Amino acid sequence: MSNTAEASAPSPPADLKLAQLLESTRLERCPFPIPSSWFFVDFSGNLKVGEVRNIQLFDQEWVLFRGESGKVGMSDPYCPHLGAHLGHGGKVCGDHIRCPFHHWEYDAEGWCKQVPYGKNAPAITKLRPILRTLPVQERYGQIWAWFHPKMEPPSWELPHIPCMEDEGWVGDQRGTWQASTAIQEIVENSVDIAHLKFLHGAAGVPPIQVEFDRHMQRFNLGGGYIVGETWGAGSVGTVTFTQEGVSATLFSYTQPITRELTRMNMSFRHKAYPEGSRELYIARKLIDHMQHEAEGEQGAGFESVDMVIWNNKKYRHKPLLCDGDGPIFQFREWFRQFYVAEPDVMAKI
Structure with missing residues (x-):
């Protein structure tokens, strides 16, 4: 009976299936304009x-x-x-x-x-x-x-960043990396929870809480293990890692050089823990984990794995998602507010 039922199930129209399979021939790496x-x-x-x-x-x-x-x-x-x-x-x-x-x-x-x-x-x-x-x-x-492509004035102000402006924070480590992709593709990683397990080697797919509020995005991964805030088109952001009560924060200030080249800049900061203390050891380990593999850990930071993906992927504006993926559609709808473009361009993103 089950074989008969399966055989009689309606099939998608041939032209629809063909369009789906041939879509890769029309994909663009970066269909996005420069965001505001x-x-x-x-x-x-x-x-x-x-x-x-x-x-x-x-x-x-x-x-x-x-x-x-x-x-x-x-x-x-x-x-x-x-x-x-x-x-x-x-x-x-x-x-x-x-x-x-x-x-x-x-x-x-x-x-x-x-x-x-x-x-x-x-x-x-x-x-x-x-x-x-x-x-x-x-x-x-x-x-x-x-x-702003039409020279409109600022619609929001630069935020207060405690790790960069408040006393009691230290750390002069910073890095710059270039990725051959658009800034939206990089920021989308913040809500792509499944890749943390399968690309970065995390123990599992963490739960996520995300809030989109005007020009701001806030996310919480793993019940407070990773907490982030993004302002604007991914151009201003903080990500804080917390382990055993110790936190370290990366301040992200990403630049769109061209439509297909993005420069990622980060400053890494932590509270001023005493030299030789357990807290200082954990804070420095967290910073290592943000960028690449940390001592005694299996996971890999963005430097060693994400770059390979970003530098070689193409953008699917109608991706096939499953119930284990993060709020990718919601993220993309929120990010669209930063684009000023003609309808034919907006239809691609």
Whole structure:
């Protein structure tokens, strides 16, 4: 009887099955635009007063400079006058960036402040900024810029990060890694609970609690073993590991260099435990575990296993999920708020 029932069960239409099987021929590695968010640019101490530097972020080149008062500016590279590159021969004058071609000057908000010849500057220079610049803040000893493809102002503020701003925290260890994928793919790991067992070698698939609240995501793995917070498009985040009452925290500040290249940056911090103490040993072991294999443990950190996946996968916008997968669909729906793109692009993500 069971064989007869199975034989008579309706089959999916042939064209539907074929489309499913042939989907891989149409998959893209990174169908995503650059998301809107606050993003790390550089460490504050790396940009000196009067310095002008060319940088690659958000799928284009920018000019970064620090004025004589210490104020940081970040602008499009090409002068609105005749298109000279401000980062090749441009100079800081006061708090302005000066074009090398005709010495037009612009402030950190993009207003033209000086045309050193002629009787009348273009009338538009009195009405609005004419050079695209990004809102910039310095926080956590770092330079941050707000990116929005349509130049809308920041919709949320950089958060207070205790491990980077409060007293009693120590640790100068930090790392940088590049992955050939989009930032969304990296952040999605936070809710992909099954991969912790099968890729990282965890003892089991941990339970997860996730909360999505406007521009924030909070998650709790394993009943408090791993607790994380993400702000914006995965550009600001903390992940805290706790073992035997001892905690260590990684502060994540990820950058989209291009649509298909992401730079992951992390600072690793823990409370100031006494030298030689059991607590200090555990804290340092937790930090080792975050990045790679820790002493006496079987699991593997992202450095040794996740990179292989990220660098070679393609994005399935309609994945086949089972009941053991984490809240991946909910995560993707939350992340869509950070994209500003045409409907045909949004349909892919």
